Amino acid sequence: PQSAIVTGPAGEEIFCDEHGRVRVRFHWDRYCPGNEDSSCWVRVLQAWAGAGFGNLAIPRVGQEVIVDFLNGDPDQPIIMGRTYHQDNRSPGSLPGTKTQMTIRSKTYKGSGFNELRFEDATDQEQVYIHAQKDMDTEVLNDRSTKVRHDHTESIGNNQKITVTTGQTVSIGTKKEGGHDQSITVANDRRITVRHDQTLKVTNDRMASISHDDGLYVANDRKVTVEGKQEHTTTGDHISLVKGTHSLEVKGDLARKVSGVLGIKVRNEIVLESGGKITLKVGSSFVVIHAGGVDIVGPKINLNSGGSPGTPVGTLLPGVLEALMDEDNGQDSGGEGTGDGRGPDDSGEPDDENKANLQSLRFAFPGADSSVKTMSWLIGQPYKISDSKGNVLVSGTIEQSGRLPRVMLDEPDELTLMMGSEEWEVEDLALGNDDTSSDDAAYDDEGYDLVNDPYYGKLEQDEQWPSDADINELLNNYAEG
Known part of the structure; x- marks a missing residue:
C-alpha cells in the first residue's frame, strides 16, 4: 500500500465520477500536476456496498488516502481507507474526547x-x-419514543403538528403535585373543534380574564349548578329575552334596588299570593289579603292628587357574531368576537322590535372619538330626561365619549344635561322694537352690549368658547 493525496480542479472540494471514483497524486510523483488529470480514476473501498444501497463517503480533495493494487497490478489501484495527520486533524480534541x-x-x-x-x-x-440546517425523519408505519425521565423541546420559531386520525395525551398517574400540565401562550390562542367537545373537571375550575369575554351559542345552552351560584356585576347587567322568560324559585326571592325599579308590561299584570300582597311607602301601605283590602295613610286621595311615574327605560345588549373559520370560511359557532361586540355596536334592536320602539342616542359632533379633543367633558356627570322630567339614564361620560342609546315605546322629547347643574337659569325678555338703524344694542343704563370692553376680552380669551363654538356644540348634540 502507498499513501496519496486526493486531487481535483482548482477551487473544487469534491471531485468524482458516476461510480464515486476519485483521482490521486502519489508523493513520489514529482511531475504530477495535482489537478483533475493527476491519475486514472481510482475506486474507493466503502464500509458497505450493495446494488443501490450501502455506505458512501467520497474522499475529498486534499485528504490523505491509502492506495493498494489488486493482485499487485499497478493498473488496478484501489483506495483502502483514509487517515489523519498533522494537517488533517480528527474531530474532537484528543485525547480528551477519547471516549x-x-x-x-x-x-x-x-x-x-x-x-x-x-x-x-x-x-x-x-x-x-447535530443538523447544520434541516432534519427530516420519515416513518412509514409506527414510531415509538419512550423517555423514562424528563423531556425538553425548545423551538425557536413555529411548530405545526398534523394528526389525521386521533390523538391521546395522558399527563400524570397520580392526583398529586408534579402530575400537572401548564400551557403559556404569549399572544393569541385559537382552538377549532369541527364536531363535539367535552370537558370534564373532577375538582375545581377557575377562569381569570383580564379583558372582555364573549360567548356565542348558535343553538341551545343549558347550565346546571348543583350547589350555590353567585354572580357579581360591577357595571350594567343587561338581558334580552325574545321568547318566554320563566323563573321558578323554591324558596324566597329577594331584590334590593338602590335606584328606581321600573316594570312595564304591554298586556296584563297578574299578582297572585297565597297569603297577602303589601305595598308600603313610609307610613302608608296597602295590604291585599283573603279577608279584604286594607288602606292606611295620612291622607288618601281618590281621583285627585299626585301623578303617575314613568318606568325606567331598558338598555339593549350588543350582539355577538359567530367567528369565521380561518381554514374554509365557515362559521365555527364556538366563540364570540374578541372584544365582546359585534361589527356594529350601535345597540339597535332587531327588525321585529324596530317597528315598535323609538330609538335615540346623543352623540358629539363627528365620531365618538372626537370627544377626546374636549377633555373637560370626560368624567362629567350626565342625565337624560323625558319631557315630564323623569330621569331615564344617568352616569358619567366615559373616556370613549359614548353615551347610551335610549329606547322608548312612544315618541318623546328628551333632554341631555351635562355637568353638576350649579348654574342659574333665567328667562331673558327680548323686545322686537327696532329703535336703531345699526346693529348696536344697549341695556337700561345705556351700556353698549355689542362693543362692551369686557365682552371683547371674553372674545379674545382662548379658554372661553365663542358664540359660534357654543352654537355648533348645542346644535349637534342630538343624533336621532
Whole structure:
C-alpha cells in the first residue's frame, strides 16, 4: 500500500465520477500536476456496498488516502481507507474526547457540519445528533419514543403538528403535585373543534380574564349548578329575552334596588299570593289579603292628587357574531368576537322590535372619538330626561365619549344635561322694537352690549368658547 493525496480542479472540494471514483497524486510523483488529470480514476473501498444501497463517503480533495493494487497490478489501484495527520486533524480534541465515537461530515465549501456522536464515558453516556440546517425523519408505519425521565423541546420559531386520525395525551398517574400540565401562550390562542367537545373537571375550575369575554351559542345552552351560584356585576347587567322568560324559585326571592325599579308590561299584570300582597311607602301601605283590602295613610286621595311615574327605560345588549373559520370560511359557532361586540355596536334592536320602539342616542359632533379633543367633558356627570322630567339614564361620560342609546315605546322629547347643574337659569325678555338703524344694542343704563370692553376680552380669551363654538356644540348634540 502507498499513501496519496486526493486531487481535483482548482477551487473544487469534491471531485468524482458516476461510480464515486476519485483521482490521486502519489508523493513520489514529482511531475504530477495535482489537478483533475493527476491519475486514472481510482475506486474507493466503502464500509458497505450493495446494488443501490450501502455506505458512501467520497474522499475529498486534499485528504490523505491509502492506495493498494489488486493482485499487485499497478493498473488496478484501489483506495483502502483514509487517515489523519498533522494537517488533517480528527474531530474532537484528543485525547480528551477519547471516549467518543463520531461520524461528522463537512459542509461543502463551508465551515458547517452534520454530526452523529456517541459518548461512552461512564455515567455520561449520550447519543448526540447535530443538523447544520434541516432534519427530516420519515416513518412509514409506527414510531415509538419512550423517555423514562424528563423531556425538553425548545423551538425557536413555529411548530405545526398534523394528526389525521386521533390523538391521546395522558399527563400524570397520580392526583398529586408534579402530575400537572401548564400551557403559556404569549399572544393569541385559537382552538377549532369541527364536531363535539367535552370537558370534564373532577375538582375545581377557575377562569381569570383580564379583558372582555364573549360567548356565542348558535343553538341551545343549558347550565346546571348543583350547589350555590353567585354572580357579581360591577357595571350594567343587561338581558334580552325574545321568547318566554320563566323563573321558578323554591324558596324566597329577594331584590334590593338602590335606584328606581321600573316594570312595564304591554298586556296584563297578574299578582297572585297565597297569603297577602303589601305595598308600603313610609307610613302608608296597602295590604291585599283573603279577608279584604286594607288602606292606611295620612291622607288618601281618590281621583285627585299626585301623578303617575314613568318606568325606567331598558338598555339593549350588543350582539355577538359567530367567528369565521380561518381554514374554509365557515362559521365555527364556538366563540364570540374578541372584544365582546359585534361589527356594529350601535345597540339597535332587531327588525321585529324596530317597528315598535323609538330609538335615540346623543352623540358629539363627528365620531365618538372626537370627544377626546374636549377633555373637560370626560368624567362629567350626565342625565337624560323625558319631557315630564323623569330621569331615564344617568352616569358619567366615559373616556370613549359614548353615551347610551335610549329606547322608548312612544315618541318623546328628551333632554341631555351635562355637568353638576350649579348654574342659574333665567328667562331673558327680548323686545322686537327696532329703535336703531345699526346693529348696536344697549341695556337700561345705556351700556353698549355689542362693543362692551369686557365682552371683547371674553372674545379674545382662548379658554372661553365663542358664540359660534357654543352654537355648533348645542346644535349637534342630538343624533336621532
